[in-house]
Amino acid sequence: MVSTALLTDRYELTMLQAALADGTGERACTFEVFGRRLPEGRRYGVVAGTARVLDAVRDFTFDPDLLTSLRGVLDERTLDWLAAYRFTGSIEGYAEGELWFPGSPILTVTGTFAQAVVLETVVLSILNHDCAIAAAASRMAQAAGDRPLIEMGSRRTHEQAAVAASRAAYLAGFTSTSNLQAGASYAIPTSGTSAHAFTLLHDTEAEAFRAQVAALGAGTTLLVDTYDITAGIATAVEVAGPALGAVRIDSGDLAVLAVQAREQLDSLGATGTRIVVSGDLDEYALAALRAAPVDGYGVGTSLVTGSGAPTAGLVYKLVEVEGRPVAKRSTSKVTQGGRKTAVRRHRPTGTATDEVLGTGFTPPREPGDRPLQVPLVVDGERAGDLPDLPASREHLRRALVTLPWDGLALSKGEPAIPTTVLASEREVAR
Amino acid sequence: MVSTALLTDRYELTMLQAALADGTGERACTFEVFGRRLPEGRRYGVVAGTARVLDAVRDFTFDPDLLTSLRGVLDERTLDWLAAYRFTGSIEGYAEGELWFPGSPILTVTGTFAQAVVLETVVLSILNHDCAIAAAASRMAQAAGDRPLIEMGSRRTHEQAAVAASRAAYLAGFTSTSNLQAGASYAIPTSGTSAHAFTLLHDTEAEAFRAQVAALGAGTTLLVDTYDITAGIATAVEVAGPALGAVRIDSGDLAVLAVQAREQLDSLGATGTRIVVSGDLDEYALAALRAAPVDGYGVGTSLVTGSGAPTAGLVYKLVEVEGRPVAKRSTSKVTQGGRKTAVRRHRPTGTATDEVLGTGFTPPREPGDRPLQVPLVVDGERAGDLPDLPASREHLRRALVTLPWDGLALSKGEPAIPTTVLASEREVAR
Numbered sequence: 001m002v003s004t005a006l007l008t009d010r011y012e013l014t015m016l017q018a019a020l021a022d023g024t025g026e027r028a029c030t031f032e033v034f035g036r037r038l039p040e041g042r043r044y045g046v047v048a049g050t051a052r053v054l055d056a057v058r059d060f061t062f063d064p065d066l067l068t069s070l071r072g073v074l075d076e077r078t079l080d081w082l083a084a085y086r087f088t089g090s091i092e093g094y095a096e097g098e099l100w101f102p103g104s105p106i107l108t109v110t111g112t113f114a115q116a117v118v119l120e121t122v123v124l125s126i127l128n129h130d131c132a133i134a135a136a137a138s139r140m141a142q143a144a145g146d147r148p149l150i151e152m153g154s155r156r157t158h159e160q161a162a163v164a165a166s167r168a169a170y171l172a173g174f175t176s177t178s179n180l181q182a183g184a185s186y187a188i189p190t191s192g193t194s195a196h197a198f199t200l201l202h203d204t205e206a207e208a209f210r211a212q213v214a215a216l217g218a219g220t221t222l223l224v225d226t227y228d229i230t231a232g233i234a235t236a237v238e239v240a241g242p243a244l245g246a247v248r249i250d251s252g253d254l255a256v257l258a259v260q261a262r263e264q265l266d267s268l269g270a271t272g273t274r275i276v277v278s279g280d281l282d283e284y285a286l287a288a289l290r291a292a293p294v295d296g297y298g299v300g301t302s303l304v305t306g307s308g309a310p311t312a313g314l315v316y317k318l319v320e321v322e323g324r325p326v327a328k329r330s331t332s333k334v335t336q337g338g339r340k341t342a343v344r345r346h347r348p349t350g351t352a353t354d355e356v357l358g359t360g361f362t363p364p365r366e367p368g369d370r371p372l373q374v375p376l377v378v379d380g381e382r383a384g385d386l387p388d389l390p391a392s393r394e395h396l397r398r399a400l401v402t403l404p405w406d407g408l409a410l411s412k413g414e415p416a417i418p419t420t421v422l423a424s425e426r427e428v429a430r
Numbered sequence: 431m432v433s434t435a436l437l438t439d440r441y442e443l444t445m446l447q448a449a450l451a452d453g454t455g456e457r458a459c460t461f462e463v464f465g466r467r468l469p470e471g472r473r474y475g476v477v478a479g480t481a482r483v484l485d486a487v488r489d490f491t492f493d494p495d496l497l498t499s500l501r502g503v504l505d506e507r508t509l510d511w512l513a514a515y516r517f518t519g520s521i522e523g524y525a526e527g528e529l530w531f532p533g534s535p536i537l538t539v540t541g542t543f544a545q546a547v548v549l550e551t552v553v554l555s556i557l558n559h560d561c562a563i564a565a566a567a568s569r570m571a572q573a574a575g576d577r578p579l580i581e582m583g584s585r586r587t588h589e590q591a592a593v594a595a596s597r598a599a600y601l602a603g604f605t606s607t608s609n610l611q612a613g614a615s616y617a618i619p620t621s622g623t624s625a626h627a628f629t630l631l632h633d634t635e636a637e638a639f640r641a642q643v644a645a646l647g648a649g650t651t652l653l654v655d656t657y658d659i660t661a662g663i664a665t666a667v668e669v670a671g672p673a674l675g676a677v678r679i680d681s682g683d684l685a686v687l688a689v690q691a692r693e694q695l696d697s698l699g700a701t702g703t704r705i706v707v708s709g710d711l712d713e714y715a716l717a718a719l720r721a722a723p724v725d726g727y728g729v730g731t732s733l734v735t736g737s738g739a740p741t742a743g744l745v746y747k748l749v750e751v752e753g754r755p756v757a758k759r760s761t762s763k764v765t766q767g768g769r770k771t772a773v774r775r776h777r778p779t780g781t782a783t784d785e786v787l788g789t790g791f792t793p794p795r796e797p798g799d800r801p802l803q804v805p806l807v808v809d810g811e812r813a814g815d816l817p818d819l820p821a822s823r824e825h826l827r828r829a830l831v832t833l834p835w836d837g838l839a840l841s842k843g844e845p846a847i848p849t850t851v852l853a854s855e856r857e858v859a860r
Contacts, residue, residue, distance in 0.1 A: 002432075006611035007589045009582065011622030013610070018624075018645035024631050031627070056589070069614040075645075113631050120625075121608075124585035125592055152439065155554035156741040158591035159437045159486070162555055178551075180443070181436035184499040192441030194448075195550075197461070197748035200756040201454050201543050215448035215505075227759050301741060310735040311586040318627035326630040329657050 003066060004056040005082075007122040010073065016114055017078040025114035030320035030339045033093075033107035033127060035100065036332060039135070039309030041412025044403065045100040046138050046396060048168045049130030050093060051386050053107070054376060056122050057087050081114070088380035089115045092373045094342075095387065097171060097395030099403070100131075101355045103419045105340040106314070108373065113321075120316040129161060131312035133168035136283070137303055138396065141173030142408055143286035148175040148296040150191055152278070153304035165304045171393050174299075186389055193221040193248045193276065193298075205232060209239040219245035221276055224261075225252065233261055237268045246274035246295065254279065255292045262293040282307050283410050325360060336421065342372040344402075344417075352402040355419040363422055433496060434486040435512075437552040440503065446544055447508040455544035460750040460769045463523075463537035463557060465530065466762060469565070469739030471842025474833065475530040476568050476826060478598045479560030480523060481816050483537065484806060486552045487517050511544070518810035519545045522803045524772075525817065527601060527825030529833070530561075531785045533849045535770040536744070538803065543751075550746040559591060561742035563598035566713070567733055568826065571603030572838055573716035578605035578726040580621055582708065583734035595734045601823050604729075616819055623651040623678045623706065623728075635662060639669040649675035651706055654691075655682065663691055667698045676704035676725065684709065685722045692723040712737050713840050755790060766851065773799040774832075774847075782832045785849040793852055 019025035038045055062070075062082040070079060089111020100106050107123065109116045141149060151169040154162035166182030176191040177183065183190035194212055202208035209222050218240045224232030224247045236247055247265070249257050254277045265273045277289070278298030286297060306312075317335070318326055325337030338359035345354040346368035356363045363369070375383040387395065400408065407416025449455035468475055492500075492512040500509060519541020530536050537553065539546045571579060581599040584592035596612030606619040613620035624642055632638035639652050648670045654662030654677045666677055677695070679687050684707045695703045707719070708728030716727060732738075747765070748756055755767030768789035775784040776798035786793045793799070805813040817825065830838065837846025 004589070006614055007584070007592065008610050009584055009608035009622055010610055010613070010620045011608065011624055014622055014646055015624050015628045015642075018628070018641045019631065021645045022637075022641040024641065027631060029631065066614075070610070073610075073620070113627075117625075117627060120627075121585050122589055125587060125589035128586050129588040129591070154437070154439055155551050155746075156558050156743075157555060158559040158588055158594055159434070159552055159555035160590035161559070161588035162437065162551075164588055178439035178441065180438050180440055180500070180503075183440070184436055184496075190440045190503070192439055192444055194441055194445050195547075196758045197543075197547060197550075198445045198448070200748045200758065201449065201457060201459065201751055207452075211448045211452040211454065212445075215451050216444055225759075301743075305740040310740045311731060313586075313731075316585075318630045321631055328626045328630065329655075 001059050003061055003063060004059045004122050005062050005066060006069070007125065008118060009121045012118045012120055013070065013074055013078065016118055017074055019113055019117070020078055020081055026112050028322050029111065029113045029116055029318055031109045031116050031120070031316050032105045032319050032340060033123065033314050033316050034103055034105050035312060035314050036335060037102050037313065038415055039313060042135060042309065043407050043409065043413055043416040044135070045131060045312060046134040046172055047094045047096055047098045047100055047106050047131060048134035048171050049126045049164070050096040050376065052126045052130065052164065053123055054091070054382065054386070056126060057091070057119060057377070060087060060119065060122065061085060085118070086380065087111065087115060087119065087377070089377070090375070090379060091377040092375050094372050095374055095392065095395055097392035097399065098372060099399045101415045101417060101419050103340070103357055103421060104355055105342055105357070105373065108339065124314060124316050128311045128314050130164055130168045131314065132306040132310055133165045133303065134172040135312065136307035136309065137169040137172035137174055138400070139283040139307065139410060140286055140299055140303065142400070143283040143410060144297055145290065147294065149173070150176050150178065150296065150298045151303055152178040152298045153300035154179045156301045157304035162304065167389070169303055171389060172396060173393065188389070194223050196223065196226045199223065199226040206235050206239055209236055213240045218243045221246040221248050223248045223250065225249050229257060229261065230264065233264050234268070237265065237270045237273070242269040242271070242273070244270055244273045246276050248276045248278060248298070250279045254294070255289055258289070258292040258294050287410055336423070343369040344372055345369055346402060350402055351404055352417050354417055357419065357421045359421060359423050431489050433491055433493060434489045434552050435492050435496060436499070437486070437555060438548060439551045442548050442550055443500065443504055443508065446548055447504055449543055449547070450508055450511055456542050458752050459541065459543045459546055459748055461539045461546050461550070461746050462535045462749050462770060463553065463744050463746050464533055464535050465742060465744050466765060467532050467743065468845055469743060472565060472739065473837050473839065473843055473846040474565070475561060475742060476564040476602055477524045477526055477528045477530055477536050477561060478564035478601050479556045479594070480526040480537070480806065482556045482560065482594065483553055484521070484812065484816070486556060487521070487549060487807070490517060490549065490552065491515060515548070516810065517541065517545060517549065517807070519807070520805070520809060521807040522805045524802050525804055525822065525825055527822035527829065528802060529829045531845045531847060531849050533770070533787055533851060534785055535772055535787070535803065538769065554744060554746050558741045558744050560594055560598045561744065562736040562740055563595045563733065564602040565742065566737035566739065567599040567602035567604055568830070569713040569737065569840060570716055570729055570733065572830070573713045573840060574727055575720065577724065579603070580606050580608065580726065580728045581733055582608040582728045583730035584609045586731045587734035592734065597819070599733055601819060602826060603823065618819070624653050626653065626656045629653065629656040636665050636669055639666055643670045648673045651676040651678050653678045653680065655679050659687060659691065660694065663694050664698070667695065667700045667703070672699040672701070672703070674700055674703045676706050678706045678708060678728070680709045684724070685719055688719070688722040688724050717840055766853070772802040774802055775799055776832060780832055781834055782847050784847055787849065787851045789851060789853050
């Protein structure tokens with residue numbers, strides 16, 4: 001186990017020291033993770049990273065070496081307290097793969113202030129990253145429809161973020177990843193084609209293709225745009241025969257090139273050879289390729305950078321102290337104090353209409369309401385096994401079906417459903 | 431040691447398998463890392479991550495467990511080859527803290543194809559992340575001038591990316607980081623204030639301030655915008671006395687609030703109390719605060735997301751095979767084949783004028799030329815100790831001084847100096 005305890009902002013621990021000294025550290029507190037708003041123009045968020053958060057909380061422990069590195073920052077009392085630290089509070093939250101909207105309490109951490117405050121940074125790091133990638137990936141998966149999506153962005157992001165990004169992309173509907181660590185850690189299918197370097201290494205394109213087919217079989221994907229695409233496709237079929245699995249085109253006007261490639265492949269009898277395209281694709285480019293004869297996509301940079309929204313903008317806010325709601329001065333209703341209980345309201349047809357948040361109470365149940373929070377940790381112990389990654393993937397797929405039709409539009413707009421915050425049981429949603 | 435070997439795209443290893451099978455894997459190759467262009471409108475790039483790259487290359491080894499995870503993907507011959515893998519080629523590159531421009535060969539990897547191709551993904555992951563953050567950080571440091579900059583973005587990015595981002599920010603001129611792991615791993619000064627949660631935890635703001643001052647001394651920084659800023663500052667000085675270290679304001683129109691806070695602090699006799707501001711600051715917001723009475727900044731989200739350019743866009747390209755230049759069909763001069771040797775040309779005044787790249791040869795030396803590449807690994811062994819982080823920080827500071835004056839402008843523009851690619855020794859730069 002590698003401790004996650006230093007993946008923390010210094011002020012968490014100095015606040016801890018001050019709170020231990022004056023006794024307030026033992027006050028019962030509730031912290032909530034939520035987004036005040038969705039990234040600009042996005043219509044929904046996707047919860048991802050819950051499983052990683054729970055592992056990080058489990059591994060949030062301070063061994064002697066680690067405490068030594070904090071000597072000089074913290075006093076002895078605080079160091080002793082940290083030496084014994086193990087999270088013994090409770091956590092509930094939205095399931096991985098659930099949708100979120102402004103104010104949705106996607107994670108609720110209860111415990112003493114001291115117990116809960118130290119987790120802020122690592123919890124937010126994980127959720128802000130994974131939710132950002134999953135949201136972008138979900139839009140791409142919608143744009144790609146039934147066509148397979150290969151995640152291949154590892155080289156464009158931090159090497160460990162790449163592994164988490166692969167996981168989030170798979171959760172949100174990608175088919176496979178190029179990242180071997182993600183394959184090993186999360187049992188995500190891995191795939192890959194080849195690089196221009198492999199063709200350039202050989203004296204001719206034909207020799208490169210022969211080597212690849214000899215090693216990986218005719219079902220492989222040959223990269224045909226190193227020199228001339230038409231010549232490349234002719235050589236590919238000549239070398240591999242009409243049973244060639246696929247060709248990949250990584251540059252140029254992909255919509256035009258795909259049509260030409262399809263005609264050429266068909267004329268060569270390679271009617272079953274698929275066409276995979278890549279090269280600076282994002283959800284808009286994928287949507288623009290809907291009518292093109294493309295059989296699969298490789299997506300890299302835009303996925304791992306959240307396609308313009310590299311962080312989900314989630315915050316970890318203290319909302320209750322000893323049962324009393326607390327909040328910073330603010331004009332926003334979704335940031336008001338008090339522990340939120342969330343349900344998603346639906347029409348009889350199953351279409352979602354509202355994210356309803358009760359502040360300090362559970363909203364009166366109506367037909368079609370679906371409670372959104374599930375227990376994750378109870379008194380320091382896991383509440384049970386989490387759904388596995390395929391189950392979370394299915395959860396998201398089903399949740400997306402409930403959105404009003406314009407909730408899946410790629411264009412900038414309002415959240416797909418409004419958030420209704422009920423301040424007391426007497427208020428009625430909408 | 432944690433192996434970095436699976437932080438790799440599957441196709442690197444399937445290309446390896448094909449190249450081992452047909453013998454081309456043993457061909458002597460040169461790969462170069464460069465950016466075809468700078469992120470949109472940026473005038474310079476910053477090299478960061480070199481030290482992390484060399485550690486990743488050292489740790490790129492396959493133990494039996496790891497090979498087991500690749501069974502089914504690769505054949506026995508390839509698995510045996512990987513079991514013995516240790517990079518025995520050579521690496522040279524730009525020093526950490528050096529500037530880069532389109533085409534600059536910031537890292538050059540030589541070795542057999544098999545030896546060098548497998549490093550592509552992890553090398554690019556590290557450099558694309560760290561260079562992106564350092565470039566954004568450098569612009570922020572320019573905008574902040576002499577005022578201290580605290581890096582506090584950990585919560586808005588992947589938990590491990592956060593540690594690397596702290597390092598890159600410090601390299602580029604930030605003063606300290608909130609991230610404790612970065613402090614422990616890289617000896618970066620850590621700092622921090624407190625969160626709104628700490629005030630909300632207490633029954634009154636005064637009690638929170640008293641607790642913080644009791645624990646951390648009057649030199650601490652009190653967060654004064656939880657409720658009302660004017661009341662918060664009055665309470666802060668009342669509790670801590672005029673020796674109060676600093677107040678932090680995290681919201682609102684910071685330019686206006688800083689003036690009011692300064693007047694109020696001075697009127698209370700707290701003339702030495704500093705004003706630290708934070709809250710969605712980026713390089714433009716920092717520049718806009720130049721005239722405000724601000725003594726320090728906390729920067730988070732925009733730093734860790736590269737302020738609009740979350741990846742540096744660097745590629746790892748095969749440029750020579752057995753001494754022969756190779757390149758994909760392209761219209762760009764900076765992507766032509768052949769190993770590049772780089773010098774930066776300067777006027778007698780010391781102002782940089784050109785990034786000069788010789789393709790396959792060293793550009794004829796002129797007065798004021800500075801060679802840019804240094805040996806990093808020779809035949810698998812480190813070429814020597816790398817400069818430490820403070821030295822790299824100083825390297826960048828000096829390099830920035832050489833830029834033409836408009837090279838430091840924050841507005842969008844062309845690269846600060848042009849890249850001149852010499853295709854033969856007979857060509858002369860400009």
